[in-house]
């Protein structure tokens with residue numbers, strides 16, 4: 387490995403943020419107990435907060451969002467059954483084959499602009515009831531859509547696609563890794579979005595800025611089954627309150643401020659959009675994720691390397707595609723420094 391460049395502005399992902407000293411102190415002092423026995427007061431508190439926030443009967447604390455997704459798949463679907471999800475969805479691309487390995491499900495990938503699909507796409511993907519076809523069991527929505535550029539599913543579209551699902555007897559799941567970004571940007575509550583889904587989870591380690599954990603919510607019965615899977619997969623913990631406290635702190639202090647990340651993402655997009663060889667429409671930036679395409683000779687891996695040499699980290703998501711994500715360790719001044727570097731890298 388070569389010597390890594392000093393990173394001044396890290397836009398690689400909203401997962402890179404460091405827990406603040408106030409959050410760390412809160413975590414240090416959190417009362418703890420045996421989570422598996424429901425004796426950890428901080429884990430219990432976090433689960434109550436999340437169930438209340440999402441308007442569900444119960445919630446379970448998990449080590450990661452990936453485990454929320456994989457366990458939701460297992461609870462909703464049996465081996466050989468099928469899940470409908472957008473082609474860019476996290477479990478299809480970033481969970482190491484978990485849907486096949488852990489849940490034994492088929493995933494029917496469907497398309498649509500900006501990580502979203504419409505009623506017609508869902509209707510076309512639902513299988514006929516024959517002996518030959520896999521049985522369609524679950525509809526999957528990612529709010530916001532990561533590879534859709536942090537796009538927000540409009541409530542009306544959620545209502546429409548989940549209505550089709552229910553009419554066909556399918557369960558519904560929302561991957562809400564960045565649900566709170568959608569809530570802050572749209573002014574629509576987490577409860578309103580969640581009401582259309584049987585299960586939903588939020589991540590504490592993305593924009594919310596905690597070091598570990600996510601929480602999955604649903605009916606009491608659903609969460610009892612999710613707990614069984616969590617135990618089986620080795621996700622049941624002990625004095626987990628010490629990490630759950632990061633989630634409690636994040637829900638109290640780090641939700642409203644997501645608006646700053648959105649303003650910073652918009653400012654970044656506006657600055658990048660004017661540069662030679664950069665293809666980007668700033669009007670498409672709704673939350674904290676900025677994708678842009680390169681139309682000149684420069685490829686994404688080379689551009690990302692040159693940015694890094696100037697202290698700015700972004701991610702190459704394809705040969706000509708770059709992703710930058712804002713979060714609580716990047717302020718408005720840091721965005722200006724990132725743009726300064728970008729002006730040097732992307733010049734005609």
Ligand SMILES: *Cc1c(COP(=O)(O)O)cnc(C)c1O
Pocket residue numbers: 449450451452453455476528532561563564589591599600
């Ligand atoms: C990050 C992410 C996940 C996985 O969450 P982890 O906590 O990193 O396991 C799932 N879905 C989406 C959309 C994500 O962005």
